[in-house]
Amino acid sequence: MTTRPVTRRNAVLGITAAAATLAGPSVLRAQSAARIVVVGGGFGGATCARALKRAREDLQIILIEPNAVFTSCPFSNEVIAGLREIDAQQFDYDKFAAEGITVIGEAVTTIEPQRRSVVTTDGVALPYDRLVLSPGIDFHFEALPGYDEAASEKMPHAWKAGAQTLLLRRQLEAMTDGGTVAIAIPANPSRCPPAPYERASLIAHYLKTKKPRSKVLVLDAKDTFSQQRLFEKAWKELYGDMIERIALSQGGRVTSVDPSTRTIITEFGNYTPDVANVIPPQRAGRIAEIAGAADATGWCPIDPVTFESKLVPNIHVIGDACLGGGIPKSASAASAQGKACAAAIVNLFAGRAPEAPRLTGVCYNTAAPGYGFSLAGNYQPRGDIFAEVEGGATSPVDAPRELRAREAAEAERWFQTITADTFG
């Protein structure tokens, strides 16, 4: 930053430049390159950290992530269904140091936007010029009475991949043939909106193979969902009437649970399945709240051109946590946002006007091994959010099985590509 002409920088970066001059512990700031702290090492944060470093070697990039190992949600439904092992989902940050990114394995406890400083669990305060938050989701337990961390040990959500994924798998394995597996699905916005239906499909595949007298009961707070016709066709083709879905207008919205009896309570009935996969309502990860970047919706309003928070200056929010409008909360979207946010920050530091990003989100669903379909969408800023623009595509509903097989193989390649791009 210090190598740039101050006048030009002041003109374009009014707030940043002024804050950099006035704010607190600035010895470090004044003498070294601009420092960007990225909180959260998932598809959004890890991608953003790397893109920043690759775009400008002289930027000091710090990635704060408490977990040494990242477990990917994409393809974790395969793990639940016994089609894949969890270690195929796991990635570390070993390559990051060699690229000049400092990885700090702590959790963030405090964010002080006025002082532009982040404090981690070990008490260290890290000043920043720009902060990027990619905290993913947390669960909104208050919105689902009876459900909390303890309840998730009996009625797993498996909506953050890892121990929960394996718990749900063990429960399926322990269930006797003829049992019912219920999946409770929240309303949007939520992480990866089509994923619950992929999960219903792959659990049905497991049951059909191993426990064919069993059922999947989908209790849904939505009437319609992404790629619905593709899913419903796949269910009929592959599983007959094994999957029963009760939609919102049929009384499918879950209002509370009772973990002591494994009961799921909807507006119009009670269900006591043998396995209860309860996906609770969600909100932005807790760090967003700590930073003051989340609004009353629980999510983070942003300027979609720069991803800068509408509530707190110098903080950018990407991934599942931001209010993206039409762009779904997916790994693909988070990765695209990470890159676009990095480009916007580089432009800000260079004194250039930010360019409106055009993001592409891709979503593959696997309804059974060798049976895949996809949705690709393009998104651009419109007002305060992203709106879908032309050029998107969904797999045709009436397609030969060869296409489904090809798309299933493409899904696997997509996973290899995005994880290599993020962590490899």
Add this chain to the structure above:
Amino acid sequence: MAALINVPAKAKRGDVIEIRTLTSHIMETGFRHTADGALVPRDIITSFTCRYNGTEVFRADLFPAIAANPYLSFFTVAKESGKLEFEWIGDNGYSSTASASITVE
């Protein structure tokens, strides 16, 4: 699909109880046009009534702005055992009824 009704099976005398109803209906506003410009005629539920042992305890008028599959939740006081009857009336002679029993102790 028949209407969905949620009335507590049992209640103590004097308890305030929640009643939920949901019925399937297209609730066509009458403001939409088809691709060739023809007006899609209005087809909505216009009135909902709940009677508790014959006495009306809740009534609602419904209008075109109300979404498909109207969901109504309301409260009453559990006074005596008996029957709650629900009635939906609408355009084109639409009529639908449902009922539920309650035991008050």
